[in-house]
Amino acid sequence: MKREPPKSPCQTEIELDRLSSLPGHIIDQILSQLSIRDAVRTSVLSTKWRYKWATLPNLVFDNHCISLTSQDQAVIKSKLVSIIDHVLLLHTGPVYKFRLSHRDLVGVTDIDRWILHLSRSPIREFVLEIWKGQRYKLHSCLFSCQNLTHLELFNCLVRPPPTFHGFKNLKSLDLQHITIGQDVFEHLITSCPLLERLTLMNFDGFSHLNINATSLLFFDIGGVFDDVSFKNTFQLALVSIGLYAKDKIGKRPGYTSNLIKFFAHLPHIRRLEIQSYFLKYLAVGDVPLKLPSPCVDLGYLSLRINFDDCEENKAALCLLRSSPNLQELEILVSLLDPSNIV
Template sequence: MRNVKSVCSSNQDIISYLLSNIIENILICLPLRDAVRTSILSSNWRYKWVTLPQLVFDTWIRQEFSENPLSAKHVLRTTIYQVLLHHKGPILKFVMSNPDVKSFCDINQWILFLSNNDILDFTLQIWTDEPHKLPSHFYSFLQLRYLELWSCVFKPPPTFKGFSRLVSLDLNSVVLEAELFGSFISSCPLLEQLKLLTCTEFECLEIDAPNLKLLWFFGTLKTICFKNIPLLAIVLLGLGDTAENAEEPMEGETSNLIKFMAVGNVLKMLPITLNHLKSLDLGDVCFEKVDEISCALCFIGSSPNLQELRISVDTRANALMKPSVKFSQAQDYSDFSLNQLQVVKMQYISGVEPELEFIKYLLANSTVLEMMSIQPFKRNVTDRGLKMLEELTQFPRASARAEIEYL
């Protein structure tokens, strides 16, 4: 206490006398540019930044030199080399996210420098005309837990045994050896999150990951094979050959999983029960197609602990056409368990009979339902359809707490 009082009474700054680990945490919270600038505060601060375990190079240089992009590229390259040259101690996290990085030679030099560290978190977001082939020393980052790559060629050497500690893998526009990717995933036993966006086309995507909780795939594939994924809770699947719709789904956006599943032979139940699935989002479901209704029921019936269900109806369907299928023809759904379902959101309803039967069924069988939210697609809702939707508020409800919200 005497020392603290002495510092305060002499009008010196308190921050400089904090414990070194506290100062380090403060510097980590600053942009790297500002952390380096603390070196001019005083002689005591001159070298405090050089031991930072996290180095993040993002777009701040481009923002500062927006009027002169050529200067931004030069300053970025020079800054990175100077920071790496003066840095002392371990580097645990390295982030390079800047569209001005174009030199493959520089990237390889930075990775070579980092290979002497036990990197835990590595991000390389670059925008190049040709994907950058990662150098062999990149695969020596055996302590990696978080990896994000953009516009790279990921082809490990034959001696590579995988990243045994990897928890999260995010690949965007990455060239892969599709036929060997499944074996790579199986060599990452701790993997919990896997994102593959507009990467190499897959003939068959095989996933063997006992700790996987989230899978987000956008791209081209013919088949997908799940093996040993007991903890999988979130799946975002979109099929396409461009990155146009590969952004993370926002409110009102969904993947086309149902249409993908409806192409093959539709099962009443999935081969495995999705015991950990609590939230299910099905997009572009056409209730005038029996296969798509059956697929939706298949997922619902295979998810006994489902708590939240959101269904977005395919607005391209002609709601004025007389439905060719009844909801009851799609599946025998009498034995489905809905005793955990609490929230249902139905978007872009047109009022066709299969839609209404589906809503009736959910209301009558969801014993703990709290909210049924119905949003009509106003351009497709006829006078009769609107009247039927309004009548839903009078339908029997298995849950005394269930409320119907008509938007």
């Protein structure tokens, strides 16, 4: 049997270093599918991979970025802070996306420092979810990030500096469990001219939802509020709205129906979900048989209704009569009042 000649050291090195021969865009694609922890680990694969992770434009720090058996929050917090500091220190190139969402993130004062660092980069997506503890007061530097297209905040206190004049490129805004003043909220919405998606859940600091947004297409809200009104929202097509407090609804007999006011600036609504007690809110005032202008584009309607409430029934019938092209209807029945059951 003829023996093959032994491979030279160069041949062996070439075969062992196949990962280094991968095109750069393939390496980037591989790294983009990994958690930040695993991406950093690839630095041991070869010299070409050693600092490749440091150019990742999307940084996600969540429950997958730490592997610890300890349940001690102090240990978890210390490790998380160390990882984020390490990544930001060694990172080269722009950061386009930053997401910080860890279940054990409590009392981390370093967030201010990280936001200051990110404000010097052309950040486009910023997500901050504080799951525990008191609400984090958002650092003012974030409001200077004019490249933002998506902003998502959870358990934050929002107080922009006086010099803030809006996010000129923001298209998506998601605010949940936040505190924000009435004037601040209204200014934030009106000063984002490209805003297309607005999500607002469980908020405090204001009670009147005055939505003035010319580019808005999608609006999802759930919380406790006194009133809602739309202005310049003629493109708004998808609305999901829930009022979580029955006692916030005041009776106004003899007044124009909330139904008419609500739909006045929604001529092209295509999908509507009415949840919790919001149908009762719409039933306040003089409910007409039909809306002055029919909802000709409305194809999907979901209603939560209390059939024991005559005013809610009137409001629902008015809406159905005003939706000539409705294709799909979902009716969710609220629990009946036990005193009305014979």
